[in-house]
Amino acid sequence: MALKLFNDSGVAKLQANDGEESITATANGAVKLYYDNAEKLATTSTGVDVTGDLKFNSGYGSAATAYGVRAWVNFNASGTVSVRGSGNVSSVTDNGVGYFTINFATAMPDGNYSVGSWARNNTTTVWNVTVGSLTSLAAPSTTALPIFCRDDGRASVDPTYVTLNIIR
């Protein structure tokens, strides 16, 4: 094994095998880690980019792949509809009472994602709010997720809190 540490036009490089990157560090820029000359982790101005699976053991019992929330939103569907907080959501479309569309800022890789939801209505007459969909609605797509909000009696409602997590 030939360990090389050298400067290549402003990029500090460490190569465990001659010509194959192990670590590179660019002045005022990215630090990259490689596996067998293939980039796997890079620092960026906003954080870290990982190529491939991210695995960790945080109570899993063993290192396992972590699956990310690719989009989330918390919005008020009553009165003047407003978004309290979100990630990877460009907008919420108010289509009518209890009928909304979550539009993704960056499209999902496919439509096979999982959705978790919770909603709350600030009235004493509506106890449970279900967030779901209907066969008459468009199917979840890579760019948007249509949802319906219903109460116990299956009436459409505009909850004060609608929260959704989209995992893929």
Add this chain to the structure above:
Amino acid sequence: MNERIIYETEEGGVAVIIPVAECGLTIEEIAAKDVPEGVSYHIVDVSEVPSDRTFRGAWSWE
């Protein structure tokens, strides 16, 4: 954003898009992406959208 994007639906009603400023897109970019293709839209101040949703299904655009 204190603006809303409004367009008429195929069913004759009105859809209101609530844009998310934190997504990094301008309201024009959001409209271009989230309004159905070929449908004309209007950008209005949020104060122009009724807050009383009692007759939400009867909203129309004039």
